[in-house]
Amino acid sequence: MQEPITIDADYLTSRLKALLSIPSPTGFTDEVARYCAKELEKLGLTVMLTRRGAIRALRPGSARRPARGIVSHLDTLGAQVKALKENGRLELVSIGHWSARFAEGARVSIFSSKGIYRGTILPLKASGHTFNEEVDTQPTGWPHVELRVDALTRHRHELVQLGIDVGDIVAVDPQPEFLDNGFIVSRHLDDKAGVAIMLAALEAMQRQEVETPVDTYWLFTIGEEVGVGASAALVPEIASLLAIDNGTTAPGQASQEFGVTLAMADQTGPFDYHLSKKLHQICLDLGVPVQKDVFRYYRSDAASAVEAGYDVRTALITFGVDASHGYERIHLHALMSNAKLAVYYAMSEVQIERDAEEVSGLRGFTRQTIPQAEQDLDPTQEIDPSSIFLR
Known part of the structure; x- marks a missing residue:
């Protein structure tokens, strides 16, 4: 292992601030993809974009296979115009799954064919002076x-005159606060903080001239909040x-x-036994908390890829x-910790060499060994499977 990895906290937070300033609800991610791609090019990576704008950036290693992918998503929650109401206001549907309770009072931008309009999401009965309790x-x-x-939108036809229409994207203001004690409060930290973590990890790798045993692909997806995420971002290598x-x-x-926080499973089932075990051991060995x-009601780019x-x-x-x-809060300590782990993982030696091929024989295939002390069985004894459930 090389010298300890140092993450530049100022670089990480400045990238996060920049990312939060770019509206990017799912379906409206071109500008944030442009920003991220340019930043990756500054860091010396070869950058490719898919047709719709997911990013695949390659940092070469000593070997092409079995390559590693590290992924986060650029898209955020938001809303879309469902209907133009006769009272001159807009009915909305959510982009992604989030509670309208957190939408009430939010300041937003509406992206129409004639420009950007500002507005506020309100409950139907917003005035206490009118509706009392x-x-x-x-x-x-x-x-x-x-x-x-x-x-001036007192009636539906005035919305039409402004160029506002059904399907227009509505971006919710993040309203970020970066506190001196390390806490960060904002909307859309999911997953712009993950993107900032990846950029900070790459900055550290470039600055410290980190070498990796295999190629690493740094992936940034644009549809995770609606479930498609990494479904079109990977390469066979x-x-x-x-996922971060x-x-x-x-x-x-x-x-x-x-x-x-190492997730062992989400609503799609357990994550890979060997990869999760490796990541946990890296943390223990290198002092990453x-x-x-x-997570029972959760899915990520990893699920969409599989x-x-x-x-x-x-x-x-x-x-x-x-x-x-909702209105989210994180701490810089977690961002720095995840960035370190991403670097240490990219640096780590390949343990399962047969993964270089998509299909191969039993030779080199992994094992999931039960410690002898825990199973309390004679390894030479033939076991009746039904008896295991009676123990």
């Missing part, structure tokens, strides 16, 4: 909010895929806003986010 008892949900446009995304710090979860968690048919080992490392998909 009904402002607190009205239902919560997307059918119960509307977008008030900051223009990639044998393992490490948000963890959920909430009651009943082990995620924290400090260190790395780590805890494990399982569902698209890529036979890759997957793992997920996360930075703990409080109030995920």
Whole structure:
């Protein structure tokens, strides 16, 4: 192992601030992809974009296979115009899954054919002076909010005259705050913080001239919030895929806003046994704070890659986010920890050499060994499988 990796906190936070300033709800990601691609080129990587704008950046290693992929997503939550209402306001549907409770009061931009308009998402009964206690008892949900446009829009036809139409994208202001104590509060930290982590990891690798045993592909997807994510971003050389995304710090979860939270499973099932074990051991060996968690209502770029048919080992490392998909809070300590782990992983030696081929024989295939002390069985004894469940 080379000298200890140092992550530039100023570089990481400055990239995060820049990313948050670029609106990028799913379906409106061209500009953030341009920014990210240019930053990757500054870092010396070869950058390719798919037709729709997912990014595949190559950092060469000593061998082409089995290549590694590290992925985060550029797209965020948002909304879309569902209908022009007769009262001159807009009905909305969400982009991605997030609660209308967090939408109420949000300042937004509407991207119309005639320009950008500003507005506010409000509950249907917004005035306490008019509706009294009904402002607190009205239902919560997307059918119960509307977008008030900051223009003369008293009637539907005035919205039409402004060029606002069904399907227009609505971007929600992030309203970021970077506090002196390391806390960062903003919307859309999922997953622009993950993108900033990857950029900071690459900056450290370039600055410290880190060499890797195999090629690493640094992937940035544009449809994770709607479930398609890495479905069209990988290349055949990639044998393992490490996703970087948000963890959920909430009651009943082990995620924290400090260190790395290593996800062992999400709603699509367990992550790869061997890759997850390796990442955990790297943290233990190199002093990266780590805890494990399982997410029941969660999926990431790793899931979309496997569902698209890529036979890759997957793992997920996360930075703990409080109030995920709401008004989110993270800590710089977790971002720095994840960036270090990403570098150490890219530097690590290949353990499963047969992964260089997509299909091969039993030779070199992995094992999942149960320690003898735990199974308390004679290894030479033939076992009746049914008896295991009776022990």
